[in-house]
Amino acid sequence: MAVTLVDSHAARVALFVTGGIAAYKACEVLRGLQKEGCEVRVAMTRSACELVGPRTFEALSGHHVTLDLFDDETSPIPHIDLAEWADLALVAPATANAIAKMAHGIADDAVSTTLLACPCPVVVAPAMNVHMWQNLATVANVETLKARNYLIVGPESGRLACGETGAGKLASPEQIVSAALYRLRARGDLAGRRIVITAGPTHEPVDPVRYLSNASSGKMGYAIAAAAAAHGAHVTLVSGPVSLPEPAGVGVIHVTTASEMLDATQDAFATADAAILAAAVSDYRPDKAADHKLKKAAEPLDKIELAENPDILATISADRGDRIVVGFAAETDNLLQNAREKLARKGCDLIVANDVSREDSTFGADTNCVTIVSPHDEETLDCMPKEQVAEAIIERVHDLLEPDDDYLAPSSPDATLLMPKAGA
Ligand SMILES: Cc1cc2nc3c(=O)[nH]c(=O)nc-3n(C[C@H](O)[C@H](O)[C@H](O)COP(=O)(O)O)c2cc1C
Known part of the structure; x- marks a missing residue:
């Protein structure tokens, strides 16, 4: 799908x-972006030019390649021209050196100076030797960039060009293009908002190898996290044990038990504007988990004493003040009646009720059939992919959040990423 921005330019x-x-793989990234309807201009470092010729990028992009600040026949101030032209800056591949310069605001060539001057979102695809990647200097620099909301794609693990094996391989061109599109497509109407989302089941240990749990796949919560991030929110996803890839641009905290999930959710909610609690938390846990594997002959497991787990939705709702809280009700009977009662009992803003007895709405399915219940109305959505359900939930949360005065209002509903007001 082509990306079209507010003022209708590609x-x-x-x-x-x-x-x-x-660096040669950047050619494929460029072509991938063009296939998605993007216009691409390229800037290269001196070292990059040792590895690939700028003419290749010039031919592929159809634009002059920015190489030098003071010797550019196309512009007297090439770094500002390129920085102001771009809707997105993509650094691919990003060397350890380029990452260090971005983290420290160094501007000593055309690439680093332009990157410092870019007001747009930045996506970084690191690639380097495994020891360079694991060097604490690089680790700290990458953390600095993440904290500034730069989207880091990869690197992957594998056999590296230097002959070593480990983390440091450039993410695939497809992944890099998809991360760039992800940032570009962000409508940004939740920019500046912080949302905590829970997902997946919890595991409540019986002993070190056995646990009580449920069939939640985490797909719904992960889709909500991805949708919230695509709208520009700062998202913390508190995830129970699932086998899903982490959504791009989302901070993930992995937990196992309900009590760990509560602690992580409360921590994240302390600075959040909204919580969407989609996890299927075990209501009960074994009262005493054995610290060794129980043996069938010596310690038959014919009875497990249960203790009640903390109620995460009720606890978060009790402490919400004027913040938004959305809960989920997975039911097999009396769906709406149970959801209405749950909404009143827990004191949250919305309950998303889903009938898990249906095949197209059950745990693990890719679709969901939900009714969004609020104190004022009920909206039954068609059965649809969880990504679309997630989008509908995020739109409801957006409507519930008060406008954030620190951010400029979008000039149209399709506005791209919002920029903080000067001094905000
Ligand atoms: C053949 C060759 C391959 C290199 N590959 C990498 C690499 O994959 N990642 C990296 O961080 N540095 C790599 N380097 C080192 C960088 O080129 C070097 O640190 C340089 O100063 C980076 O400059 P730049 O960030 O301005 O492009 C390589 C060097 C050579 C000679």
């Missing part, structure tokens, strides 16, 4: 190619 991506051995 999305403009400034592709920064730095001096990694994977």
Whole structure:
């Protein structure tokens, strides 16, 4: 799907190619972006030019390639021209050196100076030797960039060009393009908002190898987290044990038990504007978990004493003040009646009720059939993919949140990422 931004121009991506051995793969990234309807301009470091010729990028992009600040026949101030032109900055591959310069605000060549001047979102695809990647300097620099909401894609683990095996391989061009589109498509109407989302089941240990749980796959919560991030929110996803890839641009905290989930959710909610609690939390846990594997002959497991788990939705709702809280009700009988009672009992803003007895709405399915219950109305959605259900839930949460005065209102409903007001 082509990306079209507010003022109807095709999305403009400034592709920064730095001096990694994977620089040649930036050609595929460029082509992938063009296939998605993006216009791409390229800037390269001196080291990148040692590895791939700028003419290749010039031919592919159809634009002059920015190489030098003071010797550019197309512009007297090339870094500002490119920075202001771009809707998105993409650094691929990003060397350890380029990452360090971005983290520290160093501007000593055309690439680093343009990146410092870019007001748009930045996506970074690191690629380097495993020891360079694991060096604490690089680790700290990457953390600095993440904290500034730069989206880091990869690197992957595998056999590296230097002959070593480990983390440091450039993410695939498809992954990089998809991360760039993800940032570009963000409508940004939740920019500046912090949302905590829970997902998946919890595991309540019986002994070190056995646990009580349920069949939740985590797909609904993960889809909500991805949708919230796509709207520009700062998302913390508190995830029980699931086998799903982490959504791009989302901070994930992995937990196992209900009590760990409560602690992580409360911590994240302390600074959040909204909580969407989609996890299927075990209501009960074994009262005493054995610290060794129970043996069938010596310690038959014919009875498990249960203790009640903390009620995460009720606890978060009790402490919400004027913040938004959304709960889920997975039911097999009396769906709406149970959801209405749950809404009143827990004191939250919305309950998303889903009938898990249906095949197209059950745990693990890719679709969901839900009714969103509020104190004022009930909205039954068609059965649809969980991504679309997630979008509908995020739109309801957006409507419930008061406008954030620190952020400029979008000029149209399709507005792209919002920029903080100067000084905000
Ligand atoms: C053949 C070759 C391959 C290199 N590959 C990488 C790489 O994949 N990642 C990296 O961080 N540095 C790599 N380097 C080192 C960088 O090129 C070097 O740190 C350079 O200063 C980076 O400059 P730049 O960030 O301005 O492009 C490589 C060097 C050579 C000679």
